[in-house]
Amino acid sequence: MATIKTTYLIVGGGIAGVTCVETLAILNPEETLILVTASSLVKNVSNVSFFAKTVVKFDVHETEANSLKKIHPNLDIVYDSLESVDTTNKFAKTSKGLVINYGTICICTGGIPKLISDSNKSKRILGIRDTESVQEFQEKLKTGKKMLIVGNGGIASEIVHATRGIQKVWVIRDDYISSTFIDPGAAEFFQNTFRNKSSADDAPKHVITRRHVFTEEDTVVALNRDLKSAALGPDWYRKLEGVRSETGEQELEIIYKVEVKFVNELQDGDYPLEVELTNGRRVLCDFVVSATGVEPAVNFIWDQMPDKGTDGGLAVNEYQETSVKDVFAAGDVASAAWPYAPHWFQLRLWTQARQMAAMAAKSMHARITNQEVLQDFCFELFTHCTTLFGYRIVLLGKYNGQGLGTDYEILLRTTPQLEYIKFVLQNGRLQGAILIGETDLEEMCENLILDQIDLSPFGDDILNPDIDIDDYFD
Ligand SMILES: Cc1cc2nc3c(=O)[nH]c(=O)nc-3n(C[C@H](O)[C@H](O)[C@H](O)COP(=O)(O)OP(=O)(O)OC[C@H]3O[C@@H](n4cnc5c(N)ncnc54)[C@H](O)[C@@H]3O)c2cc1C
Numbered sequence: 001m002a003t004i005k006t007t008y009l010i011v012g013g014g015i016a017g018v019t020c021v022e023t024l025a026i027l028n029p030e031e032t033l034i035l036v037t038a039s040s041l042v043k044n045v046s047n048v049s050f051f052a053k054t055v056v057k058f059d060v061h062e063t064e065a066n067s068l069k070k071i072h073p074n075l076d077i078v079y080d081s082l083e084s085v086d087t088t089n090k091f092a093k094t095s096k097g098l099v100i101n102y103g104t105i106c107i108c109t110g111g112i113p114k115l116i117s118d119s120n121k122s123k124r125i126l127g128i129r130d131t132e133s134v135q136e137f138q139e140k141l142k143t144g145k146k147m148l149i150v151g152n153g154g155i156a157s158e159i160v161h162a163t164r165g166i167q168k169v170w171v172i173r174d175d176y177i178s179s180t181f182i183d184p185g186a187a188e189f190f191q192n193t194f195r196n197k198s199s200a201d202d203a204p205k206h207v208i209t210r211r212h213v214f215t216e217e218d219t220v221v222a223l224n225r226d227l228k229s230a231a232l233g234p235d236w237y238r239k240l241e242g243v244r245s246e247t248g249e250q251e252l253e254i255i256y257k258v259e260v261k262f263v264n265e266l267q268d269g270d271y272p273l274e275v276e277l278t279n280g281r282r283v284l285c286d287f288v289v290s291a292t293g294v295e296p297a298v299n300f301i302w303d304q305m306p307d308k309g310t311d312g313g314l315a316v317n318e319y320q321e322t323s324v325k326d327v328f329a330a331g332d333v334a335s336a337a338w339p340y341a342p343h344w345f346q347l348r349l350w351t352q353a354r355q356m357a358a359m360a361a362k363s364m365h366a367r368i369t370n371q372e373v374l375q376d377f378c379f380e381l382f383t384h385c386t387t388l389f390g391y392r393i394v395l396l397g398k399y400n401g402q403g404l405g406t407d408y409e410i411l412l413r414t415t416p417q418l419e420y421i422k423f424v425l426q427n428g429r430l431q432g433a434i435l436i437g438e439t440d441l442e443e444m445c446e447n448l449i450l451d452q453i454d455l456s457p458f459g460d461d462i463l464n465p466d467i468d469i470d471d472y473f474d
């Protein structure tokens with residue numbers, strides 16, 4: 001059996017694995033490094049732009065794994081899957097039988113779609129993860145008349161926004177859309193995306209409201225009761241229901257507060273699938289997209305399994321090391337298990353895969369060279385920059401009041417079709433923000449959250465578009 005030796009071993013050619021390779025190429029180019037990747041294409045990040053110190057946007061492409069050799073002279077690429085790890089003797093074995101003796105290893109094997117429970121009953125229930133699954137989805141779209149989408153996170157939102165010419169039934173268990181990333185107010189803001197025509201009510205008009213949250217669920221006391229844009233009544237979402245396409249055909253139906261009970265394949269009739277929902281309704285369709293989250297891919301054997309987080313990921317400390325010495329993990333496979341900074345939490349995103357992997361590389365290098373390492377500053381503040389329904393979205397800190405308990409305030413500024421700005425305040429200090437549109441407020445919000453400046457003296461002026469709030473802090 002062939003055995004090779006390396007100082008650093010990285011497993012997985014996603015963003016985490018590639019970032020780990022790239023960071024080690026800078027920190028320790030003279031040492032040996034092996035990347036084990038199941039695919040000849042790896043993920044590559046480009047066009048990195050900074051909206052603030054910690055708010056980063058970048059593009060993600062696929063590229064030939066071989067191109068990584070240009071940046072790391074001592075990189076060897078093994079096109080194979082990891083099969084087992086013997087952490088006691090520091091050997092990793094691939095499925096073709098290659099044995100790799102490592103100094104430190106970083107597991108970056110990502111995740112797999114977590115599908116609804118009936119998914120094994122039909123090939124017509126899809127998960128979206130990689131190029132292949134997207135191709136399968138595209139094929140189904142070409143011939144399908146009606147699809148059912150389950151889930152209320154990033155993938156479901158993007159599918160609903162991006163697909164045309166097919167009837168869509170979107171099944172969500174919340175009472176508003178896109179709940180992973182936004183709040184009911186922002187969901188209302190997005191309703192215009194689903195409408196065919198804009199109305200007079202949509203003319204740009206700034207509106208600022210302050211509300212006090214007494215419980216996680218209930219918001220009360222809008223200061224200005226005449227403000228249409230901020231009216232978050234219990235039935236607001238019905239405006240989204242029964243939207244029709246330009247041809248007049250109903251294109252999107254959203255069914256709130258339900259889950260899929262079971263799925264049956266049908267032999268006869270217009271549609272091959274029947275889906276029963278928990279409210280008793282039956283929907284006939286061609287296929288189902290289960291956009292219901294990710295499961296960490298710990299898909300190989302260990303001599304001793306490292307501790308796992310509650311989500312099944314490999315639990316890592318602030319240096320990205322697992323409970324087993326010299327075994328690191330980053331990206332979707334990892335479960336952040338250190339005591340978080342007050343304004344950070346884990347979400348399985350490109351940004352965090354990249355940040356975790358860079359941190360893992362620094363820690364691996366420090367271990368090999370016997371140096372101390374400090375956790376990177378990026379873990380001080382949760383940030384996510386993305387596009388939803390055609391708008392730029394920046395999420396900062398506790399943007400949905402996550403973990404803030406039952407007593408915090410929300411300050412909103414909305415301009416229909418232009419921007420939606422939400423500040424989450426506790427004890428007069430900014431804890432998080434949702435910035436939709438070209439708000440140019442990223443850097444100010446980042447500073448206000450990190451410095452915990454008392455904003456009570458400014459009242460609602462903090463969101464007054466006629467006042468340049470930066471002047472206050474100069
Ligand atoms: C459809 C979709 C859209 C998304 N859009 C966004 C977005 O807009 N913004 C955002 O921030 N995030 C987005 N995400 C999330 C983001 O893609 C992930 O958080 C990120 O890619 C995780 O990177 P990773 O390197 O940890 O894992 P992955 O990208 O999953 O890479 C893991 C790699 O490891 C390989 N592998 C697995 N097991 C083994 C093994 N045993 N041996 C060898 N190799 C192995 C896999 O083949 C894969 O190449 C999206 C995800 C999906 C599915």
Ligand SMILES: NC(=O)C1=CN([C@@H]2O[C@H](COP(=O)(O)OP(=O)(O)OC[C@H]3O[C@@H](n4cnc5c(N)ncnc54)[C@H](OP(=O)(O)O)[C@@H]3O)[C@@H](O)[C@H]2O)C=CC1
Nearest residue numbers: 116151152153154155156180259291292293294348349386
């Ligand atoms: N633009 C972006 O930033 C994008 C990011 N991504 C990332 O890719 C990964 C995968 O995306 P996605 O699959 O959308 O995952 P998400 O974790 O974003 O969302 C999963 C959604 O599915 C719901 N859900 C889970 N189980 C069930 C069930 N059995 N029945 C009904 N609903 C269920 C969840 O509800 P609940 O919250 O109640 O559990 C949640 O609304 C995520 O890490 C996501 O962050 C994906 C696309 C775009």
